Amino acid sequence: MKKFTRETGIGAVMMLDNVDTDQIIPGHMMMKVGTQGFGDGLFANWRYKADGSNNPDFVLNRPPFDEALFLVAGHNFGCGSSREHAVWAIRDFGIRAIIAPSFGAIFMRNCYNNGLLPLVLPEEEVAALSKALTEQGAEMSIDLEDMRVVSPDGRVTGFTLSDIDRQRLLGGLDQIGVTLLRDDKIEEYQRLDHLRRPWVYDVPG
Amino acid sequence: MQHSMPRTLFEKIWDDHVVDELGNGLCLIHIDRHFLHELSGSAALMNLDKAARKVRNRELTFATLDHVLETTPGRGMATRIPGGNDFLREMTARVVAHEIRFFDLDDPRQGIVHVIAPELGVVLPGMTFICGDSHTCTVGAVGAFAWGVGSSDSEHALATQVVIASRPKTMRVNLEGALRDGVTAKDVILALIGRYGVDGGSGYAVEFAGSVVDDMQMSGRFTLCNMAVEFGGRTGLIAPDETTFAYLKAGEFSPKGGAWDAAVSYWRMLPSDPNAVYDLELTLDCSTLDPQVTWGITPEQVGGLRDPVPVHARRTTSVGRASYARAIEYSGVTPNMPVLGLPIDGAFIGSCTNSRLDDLRAAAAILKGRKVASGVKAICTPGSTSVKRAAEAEGIDLIFVAAGFEWRESGCSLCASGSAGGESFAFGGRVIASTNRNFEDRMGTSVKAHLASPQTVAASAVLGRIADVRELEAAG
Ligand code: SF4
Secondary structure (H helix, E strand, O other): OOOOOEEEEEEEEEOOOOOEHHHHOOHHHHOOOOOOOOHHHOOHHHHEOOOOOEOOOOHHHOOOHHHOOEEEEOOOEOEOOOOOHHHHHHHHHOOOEEEEOOEOHHHHHHHHOOOOEEEEOOHHHHHHHHHHHHHOOOEEEEEOOOOEEEOOOOOEEEOOOOHHHHHHHHHOOOHHHHHHOOHHHHHHHHHHHHHHOHHHHOOOO | OOOOOOOOHHHHHHHHHEEEEEEOOEEEEEOOEEEEEHHHHHHHHHHHHHOOOOOOOHHHEEEEOOOOOOOOOOOOOOOOOOOHHHHHHHHHHHHHHOOOEEEOOOOOOOEOHHHHHHHOOOOOOOOEEEEOOHHHHHHHHHOOEEEEOOHHHHHHHHHHOEEEEEOOEEEEEEEEOOOOOOOOHHHHHHHHHHHHOOOOOOOEEEEEEOHHHHOOOHHHHHHHHHOOOOOOOOEEEOOOOHHHHHHHOOOOOOOOHHHHHHHHHHHOOOOOOOOOOOOEEEEEEOOOOOOEEEOOOOOOOEEEOOOEOOOOOOOOOHHHHHHHHHHHHHHOOOOOOEOOOOEOOEEEEOOOOOOOHHHHHHHHHHHOOOOOOOOOEEEEOOOEHHHHHHHHHOOHHHHHHHHOOEEOOOOOHHHHOOOHHHOOOOOOOEEEEOOOOOOOOOOOOOOEEEEOOHHHHHHHHHHOEOOOHHHHHHHO
16 A cells, blocks of 8 residues: 655646545446556546547546646545445546545545545635635645645645544555454454354354 | 443444444444455455455355346346456355355345345344445344445455444434325435435434334335435444344344344344433424435435426535536436426336335336336346245236336346446436436436336336326326
8 A cells, every 4th residue: 555645746626516436437447356457447437538538628637637646526525336446546547635525434434445545624625725726726735744735825724634544544554464463352352242142153054 | 341321222233343442433343244245345355365364254254246247037147248257257266265155146045235134134133244335234224233345344354354443423313204105215215315415414323213114114124224325324223123023033044043032132122222312313204205206416316206306506605506507417407397207218126225025016016007108118126036036926027027127137237337237228318216326327328317216116117207106096
């Protein structure tokens, strides 16, 4: 998992509410077993015309946004299907963080599991950032160590994030390896729980 | 452990499953049951194998095929969708290698995971249950904490039997009043989402309660909890009662004999204590609801069948207005026009929302002796192979077929268009469906999908336009 510390680059704006994971990657673009190489499927139904050529009106097709590092979006971004392909597609396209007033819950977990920062900012801050990106220049930065966003007009906004999620992104940690270190706790839980709720563990058939 | 504080159903289940606290409100939560399907499960197993890790508790893990598998009669382990065969093959090879219980193509227990998990007694009250699928919340209707995860959390649970989770806030939705004729669980949940929005339940474990729920069969309770995710909830759940126990008793994996009795006594302690406090309580008077139908591209864009398309965006910010304008344009509707009467090209009854035996019975009662309007492609996909067999034993398949519906094998089918069998409704068409998502292009390129109950779908199929079942009944 790629580490996230301090990133500076292009911010693309997609100010719509409820952008669902079916839009982020449509079903037919995820028909490949694996977790890599989904960048071409990102927003496929919006990004390509029926003949497969690029739709020049779509933001991520227009330079410099075709090299965006950040995406600024509306409420409830990533709602809908749990498909982790949505996060893999965003990551493989090169985007490192999404900034929105709220996210779909499963999508958010999937982001942390793949080194992508789902950054929640208040609606007014998101609106101000999107305005600055539209009117004053496309470059912005996010510093995860100091927990601040610098908008194109130089405005600095602080944010908060749970320490665990932050450390995971900073360190690019393999969570399963970390959890396996606590296997004695899991063992002990199951031993006691088996006495209390035997039907959970003694599965018929 | 003794708890002096009154607790909600959700809090009791949560407290029962905390293995360790990690700080910042995050916990390691034990997973009692984990279900895999080929679309997300194959990647989870592939990564597990790449890291040379084992399935920690394979006896707590189950798998089936539903998302990619064809639903056409006579199907096999090949699908028309490019790349689809790899999912079926990879999934099969890996679950077999890990000796995970697997309900495959020819297994009479095969079906949509959220339909078969409770049908088989895999999920039980008081349990934690995950699956790599957002509608896992469906099975919270038995009184479980069930939620959808991505492939990486699924892989985490395969390796460790725990996942990392933060405790959601608790919400109780009191559904009160007697439902009018023709109004179903689907209409109730759509109305709730319409009232409070697709993020109305965001951050909450949503418990459905009240007289409407008490009187409801399990099929309706599953429909309510199914769409908890469309309400933005982390999960939906319903306190277990006699209806729940009677439903679960025959399940193949439900406890038997003395173990059943012990389990039931435990389950009876799960409902919220009388003075338990929820972070939020909402009440919806259901007695005045009409059958609901969506008009847009998100489930909150919904109204009673006789309501017009709203004139204003629900959120009046510039983003809210842009989103509303996009929905109007995509859906080919105009503000203030009636949705009732819009001509349709397709009708679909199926999906984890509404494909249980009760749903098929209700639709069949409407279709009996009637015909689907010409030009309407109508498809019914039972939620599980066992639902299909039970329906056939009652002659329900014959009614559907005589009316002009295709009668399919069980699976996600056209609800997961783009994956299941690679099928879609025709470009740009208008479709009414008993599913849960009216997202852009979900049921086919530029297809406009209207969500409704199986009854409304059946009546609309017959009339060839979005219709109120009550007008059909009045016409005889
Ligand atoms: S029926 Fe539809 S919503 Fe349900 S699990 Fe399958 S694809 Fe998802």
